[in-house]
Amino acid sequence: MNKPKKNRTTSPSRIKQEQRRAELALQKKRTRLLLIGSTLLVVVIFAALFVLATKNTDNPGGAANPVSFNYDELPRLGKADAPVKLVEFGDYKCPACARFSIVMKPLLVQEYIETGKAALYFVNMSFLGPDSKTASLAALSVYHQNNEAFWTYYDALYANQGNEDTVWATEDFLVELAQSANLPIDYDLLRKDIQNRTYAGELNRDNAIAKTNDVRSTPTLYINGIKADNIFNLSAVSAQIESAAKAAGTE
Known part of the structure; x- marks a missing residue:
């Protein structure tokens, strides 16, 4: 069981x-x-x-690796011994560069350049079209004739800037613009320099400086070799200029 x-x-x-x-x-x-x-x-x-x-x-242009420029070979607005050196990379066909010239540059001139605290230098970065290069060649010709006239021409180019998508910086336009601005230069020499691309070597040098330092847009501004983050913010640029002046041992 x-x-x-x-x-x-x-x-x-x-x-x-x-x-x-x-x-x-x-x-x-x-x-x-x-x-x-x-x-x-x-x-x-x-x-x-x-x-x-x-x-x-x-990266060039950082606080740990400021860019070294050969300032003597660049157009300069202001005193050569200014403790703060501003370097602008620009293209004469660039609308933002025109804005910088019209809005920011006068403020920088009044506050820092005329007081001797800073000087402004210019480097061509001609990449927006073939007439970008033509305009740069014309400006370089003016510079080699008269440094002061260069800055008048710089302002005139931006004030009379054509549409970015059109070819407006022609030989005739560039010579006539210099005449309209009453630049104290030889206009025939200006035309000859444009035709012969007299300063093509210097233009290539400028563009090489931009490439070497990884400058990717215009306008780009350096303050004593350090890239400015927002060049349309006057407070930010002023703070960086004051910091650079202090580092250079000036008030």
């Missing part, structure tokens, strides 16, 4: 022990995942900081 099987049941204490073991195992797993995640986050943060530090060190 078969004996009936006993009904085996788990005691409440055993159930609690199993639950406790499961909870401990789950807690260990969560702790392990948290540690792994924290470690990965720390690694990512340090990697990002390393990349940022490297970028700031390697």
Whole structure:
């Protein structure tokens, strides 16, 4: 005769022990995942900081790597011994450059250039069209005839700027503009320089300076070799100029 099987049941204490073991195992797993995640986050943060530090060190124009310009070979507005040197990269066909010339430059001239604290220099970055180069060649011709006339011509070019999408900076236009501005130069020589591309070498040099220093847009402004972040924010530019003047040992 078969004996009936006993009904085996788990005691409440055993159930609690199993639950406790499961909870401990789950807690260990969560702790392990948290540690792994924290470690990965720390690694990512340090990697990002390393990349940022490297970028700031390697990129020209950063505080750790200011650009060195040969100021003597550039058109200059202001005193040669001014402690703060502003270098603008510009294209005469660039609408934003025209805005800088009309809006920002007069403020910088009044506040810093006329007071002797800063001088403004110009580097051509002619990339918007073939007549960008023609305009630059004309401006370089004016510069080599008369540095003061260069800045009058600079203003006239931007004040009379044509549409960015059209070819407006032609030889005739550029010579006539110089005549309209009554520049104290030889207009026949200006025309000859444009035709012969007399200063093509200097224009290539300027564009090479832009490329070497990773200048990607116009206008771009450097203040004692350090790139300005927002050149249409007068407060920001002024703060950087004052900081540069202080670093140069002037008030």
